[in-house]
Amino acid sequence: MNRRLGILLSGRGSNFLAIADSIAAGRLDAEIAVVISNRSEAPGIAPALERGLNAVVLPSKGLDREIYDRKLVAELRNNDVGLVCLAGYMRILSGYFIREFPMRILNIHPSLLPAFSGLDAQHQAFEHGVKFSGCTVHFVDEGLDSGPILCQAVVPVLDDDTAESLSARILKEEHRIYTEAIALVLSGRFKIEGRRVIPAR
Ligand code: GAR
Numbered sequence: 001m002n003r004r005l006g007i008l009l010s011g012r013g014s015n016f017l018a019i020a021d022s023i024a025a026g027r028l029d030a031e032i033a034v035v036i037s038n039r040s041e042a043p044g045i046a047p048a049l050e051r052g053l054n055a056v057v058l059p060s061k062g063l064d065r066e067i068y069d070r071k072l073v074a075e076l077r078n079n080d081v082g083l084v085c086l087a088g089y090m091r092i093l094s095g096y097f098i099r100e101f102p103m104r105i106l107n108i109h110p111s112l113l114p115a116f117s118g119l120d121a122q123h124q125a126f127e128h129g130v131k132f133s134g135c136t137v138h139f140v141d142e143g144l145d146s147g148p149i150l151c152q153a154v155v156p157v158l159d160d161d162t163a164e165s166l167s168a169r170i171l172k173e174e175h176r177i178y179t180e181a182i183a184l185v186l187s188g189r190f191k192i193e194g195r196r197v198i199p200a201r
Contacts (some may be wrong), residue, residue, distance in 0.1 A: 001082055001083070001185075001186055001188055002081075002082025003020070003029060003030045003031055003082060003083070003186055004030075004031050004032075004079065004080055004081050004082050004083070005030050005032050005033060005081065005084075005085055005182070006031035006033055006036065006075075006076045006083070006088050007032060007034070007036070007082050007085050008037075008038070008072070008083045008084065008085070008087065009035065009036075009037050009042055009044045009087045009088050009089055010038055010042055010043050011039070011043065011044060011090065011125065012042075012043050012044055012088060012089065012166065013035075013042065013043060013044020013045070013047060013087065013088065013107055014044075014088075014175065015049070015087035015088055015175060016035060016044050016048065016085075016087040016088075017044075017047055018174075018175035018176075018179065019032070019087065019178060019179060019182065019184065020048075020051060022179040024136040027179060027182070027183075028130070028179050028182060028183055029164075029186065030182060030183075030186060032053050032054075033054065033079040033080060033081050034043045034053075034054045034075065034076065034079040034081065035048040035053055035054065035055040035056070036055075036056045036058055036072065036075060036076075036176070037052055037055070037057050037058070038057075038058060038059065038060035038068075038089070038091055039055075039059070039060075039061075040059055041059075041171040044087075045057060045090070046177045049201055050166060054079065056075060058071055058072060058075060060091055064072060064095050065092070065094045068097055069086060069093060069094040069097040069163065070096065072097065073096075073100045073101075073135075076091060076101075082103040082104065082105060083104050083105075083106065083182070083185060084101050084140075085105075085106050085178070085182065086106065086107040086108070086117045087108065087178070088104065088108075089107075089177050090092045093105070093140060095142050097139060098141065098142055102140055102193075103142040104130075104138065105136055106138070106139060106140065106178075106181060106182065107138055107139075107140050107145070107176075108136070108137050108178050108181075109121060109135065109136045109137075109145050110122050110135050110136060110167065110171070110174060111124070111125055111133055111134065111135065111136065111138060111170075112132070112133060112135075112140060112147075112152055112154065113136040113145055113149060113152075114146070115130070115133075116143075117130070117144050117145035117146070117174050118145065122166055122167040122170055123167075125157070125166070126157065126166050126179055127160075127162045127163075128163065130157060131156065131157055132155065132157060133154075133155055133157055133166065133170060134152055134153045134154040134155045134170060134173060135152065135153055135155070135173050135174045135177060135182075136151070136152045137149075137150045137151045137152075137177055137178055137191050138150060139197075140175055148192055148195045148196070148197050149195070149197060150181040150184060150197050151180050151181040151184070152177070153173035153174075153175040153176065153177050154175055155169050155170050165190060178194070184199060
């Protein structure tokens with residue numbers, strides 16, 4: 001499979017950096033073909049440029065979803081991207097985009113899906129009073145945070161946690177499992193039965 005990754009982000013970019021670190025350390029056999037932010041002020045862009053990566057800002061503000069996604073897909077195609085990794089990309093993808101990269105788009109979400117989909121998942125979990133939360137890497141389909149699940153990690157919620165301390169503990173696991181999930185997809189060594197992603201033995 002084409003190992004050229006297209007990273008989409010909107011903010012801080014710590015998941016993007018964790019992926020870049022995994023590649024640099026030889027833990028992940030892949031290449032970052034392009035990093036695209038839909039927000040010019042995203043802090044994740046500067047470290048991408050510092051690392052000599054191809055980083056592009058494509059502002060989405062005010063644009064119709066599909067019109068914007070056509071620009072995104074063109075940029076990804078220009079860079080011969082084989083796998084799209086959403087890394088804190090805070091915009092819902094159009095059906096057009098998803099059909100252009102079938103089962104070739106991954107997302108990381110900071111909860112144990114299907115619990116607490118949508119925005120601010122860590123705060124939702126904290127306020128709900130769950131004793132365990134975590135994070136999920138899943139294929140992206142046309143629903144909200146709803147595609148088949150590749151990897152999850154469980155994180156305890158401690159009695160003296162704040163939403164922020166919980167978020168930090170979850171983020172550490174995000175950085176670990178995103179690399180694992182990408183490696184699994186690139187290996188092609190799994191099958192999908194219904195919604196279940198089953199790694200080959
Ligand atoms: C991460 O916690 C990620 O799971 C979350 O945004 C944060 C981005 O951080 N994504 C979502 O909530 C998607 N629904 P980062 O920019 O440092 O990677």
